Amino acid sequence: MLEELFLLIKDVEKDDSIRVFVMTGGLADIYIMHFSIPELQRISEDNEKVFLNRMVKNRVSRFFLVHMLNFTGWLMDASAWxxxxxxxxxxxxxxxxxxxxxxxQMTRLYLAIERMNKITIAAINGPCNGGGVEISLCFDFRFMVGDQGFAIGQPECLIGIIPGGGGTQRLPRLIGRPKALEWMMRGNLLSPEEAKQIGLITDYFNKETFRDTVQEFADLMGKRPPVAIDAIKKSVHEGMNGTLGKGLVLEMVQSIRCFDTDDAKTVIKNYIKLIEEKVDVPEEERMSPAELFDIMEHARLVERFYGK
Incomplete structure (x- = not known):
């Protein structure tokens, strides 16, 4: 599944007609319960075959392994080939x-989802644990069915391992270090209400309206300017990997990129015109802030954002 999903992500990223990518379970009440148990059982055997278990025990060999993996990751980030x-x-x-x-494959897939130049939504329509949580962390938004008793958990610690699909890194970045540590070490399940409270999911809805509500949200987000969306994601994800100073430089570069688009030039021009006609007028004729925001939120300042 990972390989097929990776190839799909790469194809979707190249398709300018797609503005929002939604992933959900293909069967009713089934999302991703957890990672494949038979595959988990084979990891120890496979590590022994290539001596990875010995390498991580020795300080010198562990040093070379870490730097080799970091360098390989850097090369893969720099070159699609x-x-x-x-x-x-x-x-x-x-x-x-x-x-x-x-x-x-899992590492590259999760990074591809996280870095995708589209808005991404994980529509969690069933129980979600372990690897299901970790792949969902890569999405921009996470919605969950909230009235069927479904829970979400990161219980790897209970069977003697760690969330090794990026959970130990993405969870603290999403919900903060203390909450992430507590949840991973306790291994307890969270209800949709509890998950939303700590910022793990965006929101939850009743099963009856779940698909329609997620689709409505996706339709709204699909009206956002593509270049600005991509620039925001690049600024956040790449900026958090470095210092504040480097992040601010990256933000400036992405800001310049946005201001150079026809989309930004057109909508700013139309926004100025709207302010002159509906805001800078006598009070009895003035548009309220809520009305002004509604026009902007639903992309009524332009016919369509073209991503150019």
């Missing part, structure tokens, strides 16, 4: 060491 070649090479060892390919 290198990423594709590395995944193909790892796939060739799939029969002998399947978990190694699985880990690499």
């Amino acid at each position: 290198y990423e594709s070649a590395t995944l193909k090479m790892a796939k060739s060892f799939r029969e002998k060491v399947p978990s190694l390919f699985l880990w690499l």
Whole structure:
């Protein structure tokens, strides 16, 4: 599934007609319960085959392993060709060491979702644990069915392992270090209400209206200017990996990029005209702030954002 989803993400990213990507379970009341148990069982065996278990125990070999993985990740980020070649090479060892390919494919898939130049939504329509949580963390928005007793959990600690699909890194960035540590170490399940309270999910809805409500939200977000959306995501995700100073420079670069688009030039021009006609007028003729925001939120200042 990971390989197929990765290829789908790459195709969707190239399609300018798609503004929002929504992932949900294909069957009623089923999302992602957890990672494949047989595959989890094979990880220890596969690690022993390529001596990874020994490498992480030795300080020197662990140092080289960490730096090699960091350098490989940097090269894959810099070159789509290198990423594709590395995944193909790892796939060739799939029969002998399947978990190694699985880990690499999972890492690249999750990064691809997180970095996608579209708005992404995880529509959690069933129980969600472990790997289901970790892939959902990569999405911009997470919605959950709230009236069917479904719960969300990160319980890996209870079976002696850690959330190794990015959970230990993305959770603290999303809900803060103290809450993330508590939740991962306790391994307890959260209700939709509790998950929303700590910022883990965006919102929850009744099953009867779930799909329609998520679709309505997706339709609204699909009206957002594509370049601005991509620029916001790049500024946040890349900026959080460095210092504040570097992040501010990245923000400036993305801001310049946005101001150079026809979309921004057109909508700013129309916004100024709207202010002159509906705000800078006598009080009895003046548009309220709520009315002004409604026009902006529903993209009524332009016929359509073209992403140029």
